[in-house]
Amino acid sequence: MMRTRESATHGEVVLDIRDLKVAFAAGDTAKLAVKGLDLQVKAGEVVALVGESGSGKSVTSLSTMGLLPPNAMVSGSVEVTGHQVIGLPEERMRKLRATEIAMVFQEPMTALNPVLTVEQQLTEALETHNLAFGQAARDRAISLLERVGIPDAAKRIKQYPHQFSGGQRQRIVIAMALTCEPKVIIADEPTTALDVTVQADVLDLLRELKDDLGVGILLITHNMGVVADMADRVSVMFMGDLVEEGTVQDILYRPQHPYTQALLAAVPRLTDVALTHDDEAGRLEAERVAAAAAADREVVLSAKNIAIDYKVKSGVFRAAEGVSFDVAAGETTALVGESGSGKSTVAKAVLGLLPTAEGELRVQGRDLARLKGKEAKLARRAIGVVFQDPAASLDPRFPIGDCIMEPMVVHKVGSKADRVARAKELLAAVKLPADVLNRYPHELSGGQKQRVGIARALVLDPTVLIADEPTSALDVSVQATVLEMLKEIQADFGFACLFVSHDLAVVDHLADNVVVMKRGQVVEQGPTEQVLHFPQEDYTKELLAAAPVPDPDAQKVRREARHRLLGMGAS
Known part of the structure; x- marks a missing residue:
């Protein structure tokens, strides 16, 4: 039988943090990560904790869950529904987790156990905390899946995490957080890995839970759009300090602290979008400007009715079909759409990593599908690529200089002195000092690693640059810097850029043209001003x-x- 628990009264303080200080021991020294934080979350409200990497957001969330590593030194007070967390024995803290406070993690696939069914993972918490057993626990798990919008929950509960989409997996993680009816949920970047439409669905779900169940939510994010959509109050952290707090309107409309002002100024904004009316005059003007810009273009990448197949057990799966677009020198064309839309598949085909089943894919007039051996290798020299994760794209065993020069070594371009000179030239172009050549990837920040990735992509002077979500792993201010640098470098080098992204504000800031994909097909394309501001x-x-x-x-x-x-x- 399922035991029900009493919910918190709306407006009651369910998470109370007072003068929290967290330091981490490192040899004979200690690094202070959180410097006297005060923060409260009430039942039925969302408090957003924002700031860049290293500001102390995640350390604060781990403090509330009692999950800090052994070298952490903690002082101050953290009360969850009246229970003091700091200094609480692990056995008692384990009882608080799930029953009073739960956490929704950033990456759903790592938060779920891949070898256990969804049913096993949902019923485990209920049985561990003596809330339900057997069929009662299973019925509760099914009702939770239905509550978070998983279709056909009674059948799908027997499936494994990999059999669900990314958005469904995040819904399952939220269902797990709700199993024992906690009064506080810590949501740590809960939508970062999701497409905009799936993100919107998950935010709708969290909003419903807040309103219907009276749960207090501490939302940790660097996405100011998510803050505007969800938060009642906002707390801004910078280098371990709480520098500003207030209502969401106060912080987003009237920021007082210079750091908050700089953070908001760096956010790319997609405004003046005709969603609720048909702005015929504006659309016609956008078409006129686009026609004038198209008069003198040097097309270097052209796709005409291409189709791309994947071999699967049952035969062949067509991932893209009838895709046509072109990219001119000095221009950026963005491929946008949800996961599974085919945009990354098309980008891989341009890179030569996937064959085309139909159509023509030409770079500088040469059809990539028909090139073999040396000709194919020579054609691919003209294509550079910047990957999504800057850390994973650099070999940690090699110094930065070797990482940048590797394409020149592979294609046997220049002497060693020529390669070093080229690497230094490109480091200067991406605004990094020459001494970075001798440093290793782990010694650089995320933004610096991505700059190195861009330098490496340009080392062979490509005519086409493929950029696959190049800023999604970066903080908002670092993202703004990298985007501006990309625009400057494109103006200097004149390459054509195929930009893959799900961040439409970034696309609006960077791209000249947009190709919208859905289920492997192009549904709309044209100049950015036309497609993103006057969509049809x-x-x-x-x-x-x-x-x-x-x-x-x-x-x-x-x-x-x-x-x-x-x-x-x-x-």
């Missing part, structure tokens, strides 16, 4: 409505427009 297709409008903006009032309008497009009604 409902799918494009849904993508745009799902992209959160750092403006609470505008975000509410956009959320209501999305619900109308989906037939959900305004909320």
